[in-house]
Amino acid sequence: MRAAASMRRAMRLAVVVALATIAAQELSAQEKADSAALRDPVAAALDSLHRDANGMPLDRASISSGARTIESAQHLTGDAASWHGPLEIRGTVDGNAVAIGSDVVVLPGGHVRGDALSVGGQVRMAGGTVDGETRTISAFSVGPIAGARLTPEQATRRALSLAVACYLILVAMALAVAIGARTHLETIASTIRTDFWRSFLVGLLGEVAALPLFLLSMVALAITIVGILLIPFAAVAYALAVLGALDLGFLAMSLLAGDAILRGDGSARNPRPLVTHLIAGLSMFLVLWLLAGGAAFLGLAGSVLRLLAFLSTWIAATVGLGATIMTRAGTRNALIPPRVAPPTVTEEYAWQTPTPVSGVAAARRPTPAPRPSER
Amino acid sequence: MKSLLFVLVSLFALGDPAADARGWRSLTASRPRGTVDSLHVVLRYDAGTVTVGAAAAPLLYRASARFDANEQRLSRSFNPVSNTLRIGLDSSAMRTSARRSDRARNNEARLDLGLAAGIPLDLDLDLGATRARVDLSALWVGALRVSSGATEADLTFGTANPQPMRDLFVDAGVGSITIHQLGNAHAQRATIASTVGNVDVDLGGDWTGEMPLTMRVALASATLRAPRDVGIAMRLSKRIANIDSDGFTERDGVMYSTGYEQAKRHVTIDGSATLASVDVVWKD
Numbered sequence: 162m163r164a165a166a167s168m169r170r171a172m173r174l175a176v177v178v179a180l181a182t183i184a185a186q187e188l189s190a191q192e193k194a195d196s197a198a199l200r201d202p203v204a205a206a207l208d209s210l211h212r213d214a215n216g217m218p219l220d221r222a223s224i225s226s227g228a229r230t231i232e233s234a235q236h237l238t239g240d241a242a243s244w245h246g247p248l249e250i251r252g253t254v255d256g257n258a259v260a261i262g263s264d265v266v267v268l269p270g271g272h273v274r275g276d277a278l279s280v281g282g283q284v285r286m287a288g289g290t291v292d293g294e295t296r297t298i299s300a301f302s303v304g305p306i307a308g309a310r311l312t313p314e315q316a317t318r319r320a321l322s323l324a325v326a327c328y329l330i331l332v333a334m335a336l337a338v339a340i341g342a343r344t345h346l347e348t349i350a351s352t353i354r355t356d357f358w359r360s361f362l363v364g365l366l367g368e369v370a371a372l373p374l375f376l377l378s379m380v381a382l383a384i385t386i387v388g389i390l391l392i393p394f395a396a397v398a399y400a401l402a403v404l405g406a407l408d409l410g411f412l413a414m415s416l417l418a419g420d421a422i423l424r425g426d427g428s429a430r431n432p433r434p435l436v437t438h439l440i441a442g443l444s445m446f447l448v449l450w451l452l453a454g455g456a457a458f459l460g461l462a463g464s465v466l467r468l469l470a471f472l473s474t475w476i477a478a479t480v481g482l483g484a485t486i487m488t489r490a491g492t493r494n495a496l497i498p499p500r501v502a503p504p505t506v507t508e509e510y511a512w513q514t515p516t517p518v519s520g521v522a523a524a525r526r527p528t529p530a531p532r533p534s535e536r
Numbered sequence: 537m538k539s540l541l542f543v544l545v546s547l548f549a550l551g552d553p554a555a556d557a558r559g560w561r562s563l564t565a566s567r568p569r570g571t572v573d574s575l576h577v578v579l580r581y582d583a584g585t586v587t588v589g590a591a592a593a594p595l596l597y598r599a600s601a602r603f604d605a606n607e608q609r610l611s612r613s614f615n616p617v618s619n620t621l622r623i624g625l626d627s628s629a630m631r632t633s634a635r636r637s638d639r640a641r642n643n644e645a646r647l648d649l650g651l652a653a654g655i656p657l658d659l660d661l662d663l664g665a666t667r668a669r670v671d672l673s674a675l676w677v678g679a680l681r682v683s684s685g686a687t688e689a690d691l692t693f694g695t696a697n698p699q700p701m702r703d704l705f706v707d708a709g710v711g712s713i714t715i716h717q718l719g720n721a722h723a724q725r726a727t728i729a730s731t732v733g734n735v736d737v738d739l740g741g742d743w744t745g746e747m748p749l750t751m752r753v754a755l756a757s758a759t760l761r762a763p764r765d766v767g768i769a770m771r772l773s774k775r776i777a778n779i780d781s782d783g784f785t786e787r788d789g790v791m792y793s794t795g796y797e798q799a800k801r802h803v804t805i806d807g808s809a810t811l812a813s814v815d816v817v818w819k820d
Contacts, residue, residue: 214611215563294614296565302605386776390811 203244206261209301210280216301217278219259231258233270240275247282250289257293267291320454328447335412335439342409343435345491349413352484352494361476364410364483375399409490410481411474415442418477449473559606566591566598572619574656574678577649580624582664582685583608584645589671591650597621598650608645623649627664651675656699663687665711677721679703684733687711693720696742700724708733708756719743727807730756739766740819744801751807751814753777759815760805767792767799768816770806777809780816 203224210216223239228246231237235252242248242259250258250271257275258265264282267273271289278284279297286295338346353360375396382388382395419438422445453470456463488494575596579586584603591598603610603625612623625645651657656678661670663684670682673694679702682691688711697720704723706713712734718726719741728735729752738761739747751758751772762768770791772779784791793816796802 214609215565291568292570294565294567297563299560299562300605302561302603302610 206244206280206301209303210259210261212303213298213301215296215298216280217257217259217276219257223256224259224261228263231271250277258291317455321451324447324450324454327450328443331408331412331415331443332440334408335415335443336436338409338412339436339439342491345488346409346413346416346435348488348491348494349410349481349484350416352488353413353417353480356484356487357480360480360483360487362483363486364479364481367406367482367486368479371403406485406490407478407482410483410485411478412439412443412481413484414477414481415439415446418442418445446470446474446477559604561603561605561610563601563603563610563612564599565612567596567614568594569596569652569655572596572616572652572655574619574658575652576618576620576658576660577651578620578622578624578660578662579649580622580626580662581647581666581668582625583627583666584625584647585667585669586647586649586663587669587671588649588651588659588661590653590674593653595650596652599623599647600649601625601645601647603645603647610645610647623647663689672721677701680705680721682706682713684709684711684713687713689713690716692716693718693741696720697722705729706735707731708735712736714738717741719747723747726750727752728758729753730758730812732756735759737761738819739763739803747801747803749803749805751805751809753808753812753814754810755812757813757815758809759817761817761819762793762803764818764820765799765801767796767802769793769796769802769804770816772805772814773808775808775810777811778813779809780814783818784816 203226204221207219207221207224211218219240219242224242224244226244226246228249229241229243230249231241231252231254233251237252237254237256240256240259241250241254242257242261243263245262246260247264247266248258248260250265250267250273252270253272253274255274258267258273258277259279260282261280262282263279265277265279265284267277267284267286267289269288273289273291273293276293277291277295281298281300283297284291284295378395378399379392382392416435416439419440419442420433422441423438424433449466449470453463453467456466459466485491577597579588597614599612601610607627609626610624611626612621614621625647627645653674654676656676658679659672659677659681661668661680661682663682665686666684666689668684668687668689669692670689671692671694672680673692676698678699681703682689682705684707686709689708691706691713693715694717699722701721701723702725704721704726706715706728708728708730710732713730714736715728716738717740718737719739720743721741722743725748727750728737732755734757735753736759739749740761740763760768768784768791770779770784770793771789779791781791783794785794786792793799
């Protein structure tokens with residue numbers, strides 16, 4: 162009892178430490194990014210403008226801080242840009258006119274041959290002309306766009322959310338299984354306990370055969386018209402069956418893990434609080450994935466942790482799947498009954514016709530040779 | 537154990553509430569028509585609401601969009617040599633958790649696109665899982681291709697096309713598309729396809745002569761709404777399909793509507809219907 166309590170305390174502590182580490186690293190990364198922007202905000206804005214799908218590349222020399230006016234007598238051959246100040250165009254700009262954090266105003270006589278762009282403001286046509294596109298965007302959008310690499314902060318947040326979401330789903334399933342299929346779960350767990358490697362091999366075989374079996378069954382259905390109609394349903398049913406088997410098997414493995422964590426030996430005492438043991442086992446996997454998810458900052462060590470979490474989960478799922486297959490989802494005991502040695506047959510009964518005792522072939526009862534007087 | 541579970545649920549539920557507020561962006565873009573004499577529009581839009589219509593007179597196009605920069609990428613470009621406008625909203629980086637999807641549903645992305653009237657337009661619209669309202673009234677459409685995934689689309693030809701449309705192709709995919717007054721398109725070749733989806737085609741409009749129409753319907757339903765003065769000749773290859781043929785007579789494998797010979801304008805429908813239903817509804 163004391164050992165179980167200390168184990169629970171250790172688990173809580175591990176989770177808290179992991180979360181605190183991740184939070185500290187996130188804050189540190191954010192501070193670094195913020196400080197870079199503070200050192201040279203114009204350069205940061207130009208970089209964002211360049212990377213934005215609706216922005217444009219702009220030379221640093223073309224931008225000036227505060228309000229800026231291109232006078233009517235002016236003819237600018239390049240771009241004109243302002244930083245946190247309105248850009249007024251009265252003359253001619255051969256390139257683009259850009260205002261970051263303010264408006265572009267094209268006044269009478271003003272002529273922009275390129276595009277007029279405002280970020281966080283507006284482009285106001287007040288009598289001038291723009292040959293190119295007039296464009297306003299409310300802010301830069303250089304978030305996690307398609308194909309872009311996630312920052313460690315985003316990767317961490319995503320990984321943690323995913324791990325917790327999966328955990329909660331599995332906990333819900335564990336509760337359902339504990340209520341509705343406790344016996345099945347116990348049978349599968351018992352099979353894993355007694356025949357781990359055979360379960361693993363069967364599970365591996367099941368994983369390898371899953372796709373070919375699916376394709377074969379679809380082809381078989383496609384032979385007939387009625388079968389074609391059944392294909393969508395069969396595909397969904399097959400997917401559900403595979404997922405269900407994986408889930409049931411994984412829960413059985415989690416139950417065994419929970420046994421190991423909370424009791425040392427799952428088979429020692431019965432009955433045990435099934436739900437608590439299931440959640441303890443699932444929590445062990447959660448901790449692994451939380452550590453792996455929070456290790457996005459750790460380079461090689463993070464990769465090793467992720468690999469470890471993946472391998473643990475995969476082995477658990479494979480073994481569980483194998484046991485589920487062997488026990489037909491826990492409906493029959495896969496254990497081979499111990500062989501009973503045939504009873505020793507004595508000569509005394511060997512003459513009998515076939516019986517459950519000896520199973521010998523029929524034979525004549527030996528009789529003594531007739532006495533001479535009887536002949 | 538309960539407290540641990542509580543911490544985890546809280547961690548997952550709270551997430552980053554400011555992220556959504558930071559993500560939404562708006563964009564407006566317009567270009568003067570200038571000397572441009574035609575426009576090819578390539579629109580790839582895969583989530584949210586999209587509307588297409590006519591732009592105000594001096595403009596070649598005007599686009600107004602709202603999107604979540606955390607989950608979507610909106611891009612647009614104009615090639616002045618080929619007069620091609622490309623606008624795309626890509627949500628392939630969209631996060632898949634139900635929590636995020638619910639928020640996205642409440643704050644859907646939107647694009648309103650206005651196009652110049654008076655110049656021929658070639659429209660290539662690829663719509664993913666969107667709600668689309670395409671009103672081509674007052675526009676001169678030279679060619680139109682609409683391809684959709686799970687789109688709920690409304691396609692309207694409110695006024696007669698100034699010149700015949702070279703090609704019209706509409707693929708409803710697994711979504712539903714309603715076409716209003718298709719006759720106004722004056723399409724020289726029109727193809728309407730649907731797989732698992734639903735198409736509702738109104739053959740009305742200001743048109744005369746012959747309207748060729750190819751239909752390819754599979755695991756779907758198609759409804760054709762025809763004015764009473766239109767004669768319909770239908771030659772569809774059927775595979776376990778139900779074609780509402782009331783009022784039709786079959787001759788040489790072609791089903792003719794009643795009074796086909798006397799009708800002043802005719803629709804010739806060919807194509808295929810597989811595990812589908814095709815209904816013809818007459819309207820006054």
